[in-house]
Amino acid sequence: MGFKQILIFLLVGAAFNQANAQSKNGSTKFQKQDIALLDILFKDSTHSLKLQLSSSLYDFGLDKREHRNIALVKQKKQIWIQPLASGKLFEVKKSKKGYELIRIDSTIHSGVNSSSYTFMLHDTLFQYGGAGFWHIRGIITYFSNKTHEWELYPSNQLLNGFDGFENYILYKLAASEHKLYASGYVKLQNTPSDLNIKVVDSCFEFNFITHTWSNLGATNPELIEMLNKDNYYTYQMDSLLIMRHFFDLHWLDFKNNSFGKINESKNREAKQKWLYLYNSREPFQHLQFNLGNTCYLVKLDQNFNTSYDTFNLSKADFDFKKTNYIYKKNNFLVSFYLNTFIPFFTPNVYILIIISLFIFFVLYRKRKKSVPKEVATILNDNFVNSLTIVEKELVQILYQQHLKGEEIAPKLINKIIGVQQKDTLTQNKSRSDHFLKINQKYKLATQQSLPLIVKSRDSVDKRQYNYGLESKYIQELAKHFKN
Numbered sequence: 001m002g003f004k005q006i007l008i009f010l011l012v013g014a015a016f017n018q019a020n021a022q023s024k025n026g027s028t029k030f031q032k033q034d035i036a037l038l039d040i041l042f043k044d045s046t047h048s049l050k051l052q053l054s055s056s057l058y059d060f061g062l063d064k065r066e067h068r069n070i071a072l073v074k075q076k077k078q079i080w081i082q083p084l085a086s087g088k089l090f091e092v093k094k095s096k097k098g099y100e101l102i103r104i105d106s107t108i109h110s111g112v113n114s115s116s117y118t119f120m121l122h123d124t125l126f127q128y129g130g131a132g133f134w135h136i137r138g139i140i141t142y143f144s145n146k147t148h149e150w151e152l153y154p155s156n157q158l159l160n161g162f163d164g165f166e167n168y169i170l171y172k173l174a175a176s177e178h179k180l181y182a183s184g185y186v187k188l189q190n191t192p193s194d195l196n197i198k199v200v201d202s203c204f205e206f207n208f209i210t211h212t213w214s215n216l217g218a219t220n221p222e223l224i225e226m227l228n229k230d231n232y233y234t235y236q237m238d239s240l241l242i243m244r245h246f247f248d249l250h251w252l253d254f255k256n257n258s259f260g261k262i263n264e265s266k267n268r269e270a271k272q273k274w275l276y277l278y279n280s281r282e283p284f285q286h287l288q289f290n291l292g293n294t295c296y297l298v299k300l301d302q303n304f305n306t307s308y309d310t311f312n313l314s315k316a317d318f319d320f321k322k323t324n325y326i327y328k329k330n331n332f333l334v335s336f337y338l339n340t341f342i343p344f345f346t347p348n349v350y351i352l353i354i355i356s357l358f359i360f361f362v363l364y365r366k367r368k369k370s371v372p373k374e375v376a377t378i379l380n381d382n383f384v385n386s387l388t389i390v391e392k393e394l395v396q397i398l399y400q401q402h403l404k405g406e407e408i409a410p411k412l413i414n415k416i417i418g419v420q421q422k423d424t425l426t427q428n429k430s431r432s433d434h435f436l437k438i439n440q441k442y443k444l445a446t447q448q449s450l451p452l453i454v455k456s457r458d459s460v461d462k463r464q465y466n467y468g469l470e471s472k473y474i475q476e477l478a479k480h481f482k483n
Helices: 003-019 032-042 221-229 264-278 332-344 347-369 373-386 389-403 410-417 424-446 471-477
Strands: 048-054 069-075 078-083 090-095 098-103 117-121 124-128 140-143 150-153 171-174 179-182 185-188 197-200 202-207 212-219 232-237 240-245 248-253 258-262 284-291 294-301 306-312 318-324 327-329 453-457 465-469
Touching: 032 078, 032 090, 032 098, 032 294, 032 306, 048 117, 048 232, 048 284, 069 117, 078 124, 117 171, 171 232, 212 221, 221 240, 232 284, 248 264, 258 264, 264 294, 264 306, 373 424, 389 410, 389 424, 389 465, 389 471, 410 424, 410 465, 424 453, 465 471
Parallel strands: none
Antiparallel strands: 048 069, 069 078, 078 090, 090 098, 117 124, 124 140, 140 150, 171 179, 179 202, 185 197, 202 212, 212 327, 232 240, 240 248, 248 258, 258 318, 284 294, 294 306, 453 465
C-alpha cells in the first residue's frame, strides 16, 4: 500500500473515530464502591454536587492508566463522569440491569486539564484551569451540546486554576450570582527547571455575564494559615462554602467577605460522628460531601466496602457573632489598577501595541533613511569611483545578469578575479574577500543597511552558491552600469 493510501486511510479512520466518539459506551465493570456511591447519589433527585475523586478508589470501569482523578458532577437526577486529563465525558445511566456509562463527547485531545475545577452552571458543564504538559492553564471551557466538544469561554485575563487534593485554593460557585469565587491562583515558579507551584494569595471573582475576572483583595493570612495546616473538605451549600479544618467546621461567604465557625453544639455532633465512623485501627479511605443540607461521611475499608453516616446543617447552626474577613478590600486606585488597567492589556491588546510600534519604527526608519535623489546620485558616484577595476567589472557582470533574471556562477567570478587555476579553498576565500570589500564600500558610501551583493544556494547543486545584486538598488546602479 502506497504512502498516499495509508495517509488517507488514517485520516478517514481518525475522522470516523471522532464523529462517533459520543456513541461509544464506557466499560460497565463498576467496582462495588462505585456502585455504593452511585446508589447514595441517585437516591437524591433534587440537589447538585461536584466531587473530585481519586481513580485509585473510584474508576467507574474506566482505564486508570489514562487519568489519576475523576470529576463527578450531579445535577438533580443526572450524573456525569469526566476523567480529568482528557476531554472525555460520560453520562451515568441507571436501569434495572445496573449502571452504565454513555460517552457523549466527540473530543480527541487529552493531557491538558488534569486537576481542573469542573462544575455545572445553569445546565452547562464548565471546566476552569487544570494542568498538563508542564503548564497550568488559566482558561475556562464549557461543554457544547451542539459540537460535543469543550469550547473556549472568553475572559479578560488568564488566572491559573488548580483543583488538586493538596491545600491550594478554595473555590465557591455562586450560581444565582453567575459568579465563581477563588481564594487565589497558582503559577509555576521556576519552569522549566522545576515544577514547584506557588499560590498567589489574592481572592478573585469571575463574572460569567461580563466574562471578567476581578481582584477582590489580599487573602486573610489567618485563612491562608488554616489552608496550609491540614487537608480539608469543602461543602457547597447555597451561598456559603463550608470547610472542615481538623474537627472544626467553618463557613465562608465570599459575597459579603466574611467567615466564621459553625456553633459548638453542631461541631460536637459532627466531630462525634466523624470519630465514631473513622475511629478504626484497620486501614481505610474516606470521602466527604453534601447533598443540600445533608453532609455525608463515607468510609471505605481495606476491602473497599462502603459505610457512611450523615449530619444536617441549617442556618441556625452558623455562628454569625464572631466573624473575620476573607479578603482585605482594595482601595479605589488599587482596584482600578488591578481590575481595569491590567486586564485591559489582554494578549490581543499587546499584539496590537507591538504591531503599531513595529509599523511606526519601520516608517520612522524609512523616513529617516530616505535620501533625496540628488544626494543619492552623489553617494552612488562616490561608491563607483571607489571601486577597483576588478571590483567594477564584478558589479558590471552581476548587473547584466540581473537584467537577464539570472545569477552568476562561481566559475565566472573566479575567472574575473584571476583565481580559476587556484585550489578551491583559495577561490572561496578570494571571492569572499572581494564581495566583502564591495559591500563595505557600498555601505560606507551610500549608508544603506542591506548588502549590495547577495548569495543564494544553487537550485540543482545545494553545495554551490550563486551570486546576484540586491534588487532594491538596481535603479540607482542602472545610471552607472548601463549596457
